[in-house]
Amino acid sequence: MSGSDGASDAVLYEATDSGVAILTFNRPERLNAWGPDIAAGFYAAIDRAEHDPAIRAIVLTGRGRGFCAGAYLGPPRSADKVGESMENAGNANLDDLVGERPPHFVTTLRKPVIAAINGSCVGIGLTQALMCDVRFAAAGAKFAAVFARRGLIAEFGISWILPRLTSVGVALDLLLSARTFLAEEAAELGLVKEVVPGDELMKRALEYAEDIAANCSPTAMSVIKRQVYGDTVRDVVEANSLAGVLLQESLPRPDVIEGITSFLEKRPPQFPSLRPTDA
Template sequence: MSGSDGASDEAVLYEATGSGVAILTFNRPDRLNAWGPDIAAGFYAAIDRAESDPAIRVIVLTGRGRGFCAGAYLGASGGAAKVGESMEKAGETNLAELVGERPPHFVTTLRKPVIAAVNGACVGIGFTQALMCDVRFAAAGAKFGAVFARRGLIAEFGVSWILPRLTGMAVALDLLLSGRTFLADEAVELGLVKEVVAADDLMKRVMEYAEDLAANCSPASMAVIKRQVYGDDARDVVAANDLSEVLVREAMSRPDVIEGITSFLEKRAPQFPALSPTDA
């Protein structure tokens, strides 16, 4: 893969491949990529870069080392004696200063698909961030956990919105109330993960999936479909159907439909145009 840039000390690494995929890698392996202001700022900058680049059609998010994102960075273990003082100050602090300027659900508003390659520990805000991605793959043995109740916290940053939509109410309540950790094999059974892959094969499999989307799916279609899926959850079926009829008429005026049908009939790979500023 080519196009890698960014020094190794950057909190989030960015790589643009020739196949139209941007790979964003959390780069704080010494703390299992626990979320902090450095990762937040790097993540937003990398997401904005990928979203605005017409050559990028799919975004992949992963972590370096043994963790995907092991929750919020709480400091070194030796700082336990100062937790009370820190939490008192935190209660008076703007949350944006602690976790960043954007909530995790902003990922659902992006026009491009975001695929999580969960390579290891995926806990707390890292768990929420992964769930806000559109599709998730996981390495065998990766640990997941909505551990908020075990830290005296509540269901943070939209996890109580996304989790029941992926698993159903009963499973969501089990995971949130117990705060238990569970492995990738259970995550796939619960519908949180599409596939579990051997750790050494995770990125290869994720890139196969991402590159298939980039090569064969209309960027404009994917952008609109994302908007439909997340928006239709708040609509009844009649409203969703009525909106889809409007969107179909809009799609008919784009070159993507002609190219999609023509390439199918000609038995060749489609050549869909990049997203325009007005798509979706």
């Protein structure tokens, strides 16, 4: 496993020998609340993993007691300056406040992203987690879409992803009430795949990531991600038609030949890696 030599110590980067990149939010003193430092480190780490042919899956987690406890609003002593700050923010470029990319850019990545939610997952942190492809959570981890309790609207695509993962009714409940709910309810609602004891979270998330890294075609996973997220805005006829085109394109690829051959020969597959230039 390589060391944390990423672009910023706000997000640690590790690469396992099994082809998994581990990205860790590293501002535990503020529960990894989102700020320009985490944003810059996150983008740099994601780009590094996305363009490294050796990496086939990405795990995102937080250090300490929080996954990401929303946007960093500053220390308590700054409360008397909130009015002035918000007036300035109203005229500011939001890119300067939250970073140059919207949370949904994670859905456009070619590689699967698995969130290992170790603790507080709130506000923009919740949005970031929901944009990951699969989520595991530590037992008792707290979730909240707190926007309404801060006088804010549903930010940065959470009103798009939340009803697609659950239902319109559930999304409205969580967004309008802005209530806190635990990992166990998140799993019942379909927001989390599994809830595991905190000390087993990374082991389970890595186990999952390493399995798909070893046994699933990187090219196939890339196309499947594009299909699933794209089909959210297509009707079934369009989705089926596109799937037919994509299937026809996939048949001559070495991935299909290797997938079938390795199955018949009862051996682990040796799928080719994605290159940085692969669409």
